[in-house]
Amino acid sequence: MLKTAINALWYLGNIPNSYAFRKAALHPERVQFAKLFHYIKNNAYTQFGQQHNFKHIKTFSDYQKRVPIRDYNEFTPWIQSIIEGQANILTTDSVLCLMPTSGATGDIKLIPYTHELQKEFSQGVAPWINNVFKLKPNIMAGSSYWSIAPNLMEFHQKSAVKIGYAEENNYLTNKIHSLINSVVAVPNSLIKLNSVDSFNYLTLLYLIACKDLRFISVWHPYYFSQLLEQLEDYWQPLLHDLATGSISLHEKININEFQIQPAPKRSEELAKLSANQYTRIWPELSLISCWGEGNSVYALKSLAQKFPQAIIQEKGLIATEAFISFPLGVNQNIKPISINSHFFEFINDKGQSKLVNELRQGEEYNLVVSTAGGLYRYFLQDRIKVVDFFYNLPCLKFIGKPSIN
Numbered sequence: 001m002l003k004t005a006i007n008a009l010w011y012l013g014n015i016p017n018s019y020a021f022r023k024a025a026l027h028p029e030r031v032q033f034a035k036l037f038h039y040i041k042n043n044a045y046t047q048f049g050q051q052h053n054f055k056h057i058k059t060f061s062d063y064q065k066r067v068p069i070r071d072y073n074e075f076t077p078w079i080q081s082i083i084e085g086q087a088n089i090l091t092t093d094s095v096l097c098l099m100p101t102s103g104a105t106g107d108i109k110l111i112p113y114t115h116e117l118q119k120e121f122s123q124g125v126a127p128w129i130n131n132v133f134k135l136k137p138n139i140m141a142g143s144s145y146w147s148i149a150p151n152l153m154e155f156h157q158k159s160a161v162k163i164g165y166a167e168e169n170n171y172l173t174n175k176i177h178s179l180i181n182s183v184v185a186v187p188n189s190l191i192k193l194n195s196v197d198s199f200n201y202l203t204l205l206y207l208i209a210c211k212d213l214r215f216i217s218v219w220h221p222y223y224f225s226q227l228l229e230q231l232e233d234y235w236q237p238l239l240h241d242l243a244t245g246s247i248s249l250h251e252k253i254n255i256n257e258f259q260i261q262p263a264p265k266r267s268e269e270l271a272k273l274s275a276n277q278y279t280r281i282w283p284e285l286s287l288i289s290c291w292g293e294g295n296s297v298y299a300l301k302s303l304a305q306k307f308p309q310a311i312i313q314e315k316g317l318i319a320t321e322a323f324i325s326f327p328l329g330v331n332q333n334i335k336p337i338s339i340n341s342h343f344f345e346f347i348n349d350k351g352q353s354k355l356v357n358e359l360r361q362g363e364e365y366n367l368v369v370s371t372a373g374g375l376y377r378y379f380l381q382d383r384i385k386v387v388d389f390f391y392n393l394p395c396l397k398f399i400g401k402p403s404i405n
Contacts, residue, residue, distance in 0.1 A: 003212070006179045007140035011133050017126030017340070024339045025391035029357040036063065036343040039370060046088045048078055048374065063377075064353060069368055071379045072109045078374070079110055085160025090374025091116070097162040101320035110163060111320050116372035124323035124338035128316075131328050132215065136286040136311065142214035145185040145207060147223070150192075150199040165191050185210040189258060198251045200230055202258060205238055205247075208270060209263055213282045219315075221290040222299035228306065231275040243267035278306050287311045292332065293398045317398050319380060322369045325396045335397070336390040343370040345377065346384075359394045361386050366402045 024031040040063070044054040052066045081089045082098065091114055098110035133140055149165070181187065186206045193199045204227065207213065218224045231238070237248040245262035247253050273280050285307055292300045292314030304312045316325035316335040323341045328334045337344060337356060346354045346365035354365065367382045369375065383402040388395040 003143065003183045004141045006183050007133070010180055011130055011140065014126035014130045017123050018130045020123070020340055021127040021338075022391075025336065025393045028337075028339050028392050029355065031339055032343055032356055033060065035340075036060065036370065039343065039372065039376070042093075043091050043374070046090060046092060046374075047081065047086075048090050048376065052376075060355075067377045069347075069377045069379050071381070075375065075378070079112065082112055082161055083110075083157065083159045083163075090376075091372065093117075093372065095161050097164065098159065099320050100164060109320075111375075112373045114373050120341045120372050121323045123340040124318075124326055128326035128328075132287060132289070132313070135313075135329060136214075138284070139214045139286055142212035142284055143183050143185045143210050144215040144217070145210075145213060147216075147218035148186065148188055148191055150190065150194065150196065185213055187258070192257075193253075195251050198249050198253065200227060201234055201238075201249060202247070202253075203227065204231060204234055205241055205260065208238055208281060209242055209261070209266060211266060211269075211282070212284055214284050214286050215289075216285065216287070217289040217315075219291060220299065221288075221292070221296055221303040224288075224290065225299055225302055225306070228276075228278065235275040239267045239271055242270070279309055282307075283309075285310045287313055289313045289315055289327075291315050294400070317382060317384065317396060319382070321373070321375055321378060321380060322371055324367065324369070324380075324382070328390065333388040333397070334390060334395055336393040336395050339393055342372070344368070345370075356394065357392065359386050361389065361394075364399060 040049070040054045040057050043049045046054075049055075054066075057063050057066060078089050079098070082095050087094070090112060093114040093116045095112045095114055096118075097113050099113045101109050101111060186203050190199055190202055193202070208231075216224070240246070241248050241260065243262060243264045245260045247258070247260060270281065279285075286309075288303065288307060288310050290296070290300060290303065290312070292312070300312060300314070304310075311330055313327050313330055314332050314335075316327055316338070318324060318326075323338050324344075325335045325337050328336065339356065344356055345368040346356075346359060347368060348354060348363065348365055353368070359365070362385070364383060364385045367380045367384055369378050369380055371378070381401050383399040384396040385399050386394045387397045
């Protein structure tokens with residue numbers, strides 16, 4: 001009952017953003033221009049805003065003329081100023097941390113993460129997760145697993161701003177964030193681990209402890225399939241640790257930090273099963289959200305075979321820099337753009353910039369975004385195709401990685 005109540009509070013807390021999305025789907029052009037000029041007004045006196053004369057921008061055409069499309073490398077001078085501790089560089093909003101992500105060439109990018117950017121991600125998560133609750137209402141009575149990643153990237157440069165993931169900076173943040181954490185199977189504290197083996201082991205320990213696991217959100221389905229395969233190697237130590245509340249790792253771990261609770265009864269139940277009997281380990285699992293496009297297709301099919309009782313829902317397009325689209329239902333074509341998250345432009349093969357209301361079904365575009373994190377006309381290196389419409393919103397399919405002209 002407690003988990004039902006907490007998830008119900010989460011659902012209710014998401015209603016304003018869910019309603020705003022449905023309303024915006026009818027008038028996307030109006031919503032997009034309001035967002036763009038909010039950025040311009042709020043950040044006119046930042047270093048970037050002054051260099052690009054934000055205070056003189058009155059139209060979208062002005063914005064295009066004064067702000068060129070840039071890739072990450074062209075933003076590095078401003079990001080370096082943030083690293084050095086300077087304020088009001090890209091945004092008036094304080095930079096909480098610089099989120100690391102790999103670029104298309106494998107280079108590390110450091111993305112400014114602000115409170116306002118966090119809110120923009122929440123505006124995309126809210127209508128998606130509420131749709132998941134409607135699709136499978138029984139999820140509300142159980143726990144969920146949201147895939148996280150350990151801080152394995154090493155940075156040798158000094159920075160006045162935190163470089164790396166912060167526990168408090170995630171897509172679930174809202175007014176009842178602490179309550180939501182109590183229905184999450186694997187805690188965010190695992191990002192502190194510096195070993196992949198330790199991270200995977202503890203992730204599996206938390207997961208097998210969670211009998212009422214009903215919803216899983218991971219990125220690549222191959223990652224989760226590989227994680228499951230490690231159950232066979234770890235099965236007996238995991239059952240021992242589950243029964244005793246201990247951690248059988250060579251790496252020194254502060255057990256008090258991770259709060260492993262002894263569950264001898266659950267351990268006895270699992271001891272009667274094999275490590276590959278996934279549907280019996282998690283009998284209530286109802287929905288798995290993961291990538292399903294590009295090189296994820298075959299891994300997704302494998303995951304579906306492991307959990308025949310669960311709906312496999314393909315994720316929309318999400319990057320560290322921006323929340324772009326999300327699925328509604330299980331129709332892979334219905335992934336509308338997250339219209340309230342950021343300001344979007346679409347560059348066609350003629351080099352023309354098109355807005356959300358100007359897109360046509362069947363056509364392909366290169367994606368450019370402006371965000372509350374301070375990336376203005378940022379070339380995201382994602383090529384998309386419009387495959388359907390939800391009200392007046394284009395539904396996007398990820399095609400691949402283009403090159404900037």
